[in-house]
Amino acid sequence: xxxxxxxxxxxxxxxxxxxxxxxxxxxxxxxxxxxxxxxxxxxxxxxxxxxxxxxxxxxxxxxxxxxxxxxxxxxxxxxxxxxxxxxxxxxxxxxxxxxxxxxxxxxxxxxxxxxxxxxxxxxxxxxxxxxxxxxxxxxxxxxxxxxxxxxxxxxxxxxxxxxxxxxxxxxxxxxxxxxxxxxxxxxxxxxxxxxxxxxxxxxxxxxxxxxxxxxxxxxxxxxxxxxxxxxxxxxxxxxxxxxxxxxxxxxxxxxxxxxxxxxxxxxxxxxxxxxxxxxxxxxxxxxxxxxxx
Numbered sequence: 001x002x003x004x005x006x007x008x009x010x011x012x013x014x015x016x017x018x019x020x021x022x023x024x025x026x027x028x029x030x031x032x033x034x035x036x037x038x039x040x041x042x043x044x045x046x047x048x049x050x051x052x053x054x055x056x057x058x059x060x061x062x063x064x065x066x067x068x069x070x071x072x073x074x075x076x077x078x079x080x081x082x083x084x085x086x087x088x089x090x091x092x093x094x095x096x097x098x099x100x101x102x103x104x105x106x107x108x109x110x111x112x113x114x115x116x117x118x119x120x121x122x123x124x125x126x127x128x129x130x131x132x133x134x135x136x137x138x139x140x141x142x143x144x145x146x147x148x149x150x151x152x153x154x155x156x157x158x159x160x161x162x163x164x165x166x167x168x169x170x171x172x173x174x175x176x177x178x179x180x181x182x183x184x185x186x187x188x189x190x191x192x193x194x195x196x197x198x199x200x201x202x203x204x205x206x207x208x209x210x211x212x213x214x215x216x217x218x219x220x221x222x223x224x225x226x227x228x229x230x231x232x233x234x235x236x237x238x239x240x241x242x243x244x245x246x247x248x249x250x251x252x253x254x255x256x257x258x259x260x261x262x263x264x265x266x267x268x269x270x271x272x273x274x275x276x277x278x279x280x281x282x283x284x285x286x287x288x289x290x291x292x293x
Contacts, residue, residue, distance in 0.1 A: 011283075014282070014283060015282040015283070018281060018282045018283075019282065022056075022057050022205060022206075023055065023056035023057065024056055024057070025057060025058065025204075026058045026060060026167070026199075026202050026203075026204040026205055027052065027057055027058070027059050027060070027204060027205060027206045027207075027281070028059075028060045028062065028198055028199035028202070028204045028206070028207045028208070029059055029060070029061050029062070029195075030062050030063075030064070030191055030195035030207070030209040030254075031045060031061050031062070031063045031064070031109070031210055031271075032063060032064030032065070032066070032191055032210060032211070032271070033064070033210060033212040033271045034212050034271055034272045035271030035272070035276075036064070036065065036067075036105075037067065040274065041271065041272065042112065043112075044274040044275050045210070045271070045277060046109075046112045046116050047116060048275055048276075048277035049061065049116075049118065049172065050116035050118050051278065052277070053118055053172060058167045060163060060167070060172070060173050060175070061109065061120075061172065061174045061175065062177060062191055062194050062195040063101075063105060063109055063174065063175070063176065063191060064177070064191035064192075065104075065105040065176075068101075068105060069093075069097050069101065072096050072099070072100050073093060073096055076092070076096065078096070080093075083138065083147055083149065084138070084140065084141045084249055085247040085248070085250055086136070086138065086152055086190060086250065087152065088152070089188045090150045090151070093150070093151075093188070094150070094151040094186055094187070094188050098124075098178055098186055101124070101176040101178060102122075102124045102178060105176065106123075106175075106176045109122070110122040110174050113172060118172055119170055119171045119172065120171065120173075120174050121171045121172070121173055121174065122174045123162070123173055123174065123175050124176040124177075124178040125176070125177060125178050125179040125180065125189065125194065126178055126180045126186060128159065128161070129162075130158065130159055130160075130162055130163070130175070131155055131158055131177075131178075131179035131189070131194065132155075132156045132157040132158075132159075132179065132181075132182075133154065133155065133179030133180055133181050133186075134153060134154050134156040134182075135151075135152075135153060136149055136152045136153055136154045136187075141242065141244075141249065142242075151185065151186070151188055152189070152190075153187025153189045155179065156179075158197050158200075158201035160198070160202050163198070163202065164202075175194065175198070177189045177194040179194075190254075192209060192247075192251045193250055193253070193254050193257075195207060195209065195254060195258075196253075196254030196256075196258040196261075196266075197254075197257060197258075197261075199261070199263045200258050200261025200262060200263055201261070203261075203262045203263070204263050205263075205265070206264065206266070206267065207255070207258045207266045207267070208266075208267045208269060208277065209251055209254070209255075209266075209267065210269060210270075210271030210276065210277070211269070211270065211271055212271060212272060213248075213270065214270045214287075215227065215228070215268050215269065215270065215287075215288035215289030216248070216268055216289040216291075220243075220244075220248075226289070228288075228289060228290065229289065229291075230289055230290075230291055230292070231291075231293070232256060232292070235252050235255070235256060235291065236256070239253075251268060252268075252291070255268070255291040256291075259292075265290060265292075266290070267280055267288055267289070267290050267291070268289045268291070269287050269288030269289075270287060270288055273287060276288070
């Protein structure tokens with residue numbers, strides 16, 4: 001018999017215990033980075049989410065879209081500014097973020113999932129009171145001083161009733177990271193932060209963050225220092241020592257939030273690898289870094 005056929009059968013057999021283990025379980029996926037930009041990677045992620053749904057899992061997608069927001073800002077004459085991986089968001093920028101994330105990116109993801117035979121519903125944190133936001137008081141990672149980032153929010157509360165209604169009815173929620181402040185002011189919230197808060201509020205089995213690096217490195221400049229596992233205590237120590245920079249800071253902060261909130265496992269995986277979601281969830285070795293309690 002053709003060896004390729006035998007290898008395919010072995011892959012399916014390897015996936016079986018994971019399909020059994022995770023059937024009926026909720027997995028929150030933070031979708032962003034290169035996996036959103038390159039068409040082949042985008043198609044692979046949509047196929048992965050579809051397969052998860054068809055084998056009985058409940059995937060929930062929280063998406064970013066920072067590069068698209070930056071591109072639109074530049075077209076409108078606004079130069080994007082970031083501090084510790086967070087976008088400085090004035091009134092025009094939060095309007096652009098809403099326009100791009102809710103009006104364009106969210107719609108595109110829903111459409112791509114529909115092409116895979118999945119019933120998806122697009123939301124922002126403003127819909128159904130899903131995400132209540134408060135103004136983010138940011139302390140500089142370098143100086144410790146408070147920096148005003150404008151209309152950048154923290155997640156103050158999550159009302160998961162709308163998500164539970166949708167998943168019970170067989171839909172896949174797709175969520176844009178815009179929250180609603182006390183006075184009705186929209187706040188731009190880091191998508192990793194939103195994913196962690198939603199995973200925690202739902203008591204999700206897994207939170208998976210798609211990113212543009214292989215995972216967490218003990219030396220950020222050395223690809224060979226990739227860690228397959230890291231503990232909460234190690235992450236906290238690294239943060240205190242200032243070993244983390246840029247976008248990895250909110251990613252690991254959201255990992256800590258999710259684990260503290262009852263999520264069983266959190267994974268940071270390389271979204272540049274085709275079908276990295278399937279490799280992480282349905283194979284023995286997985287990919288990327290698992291953050292452990």
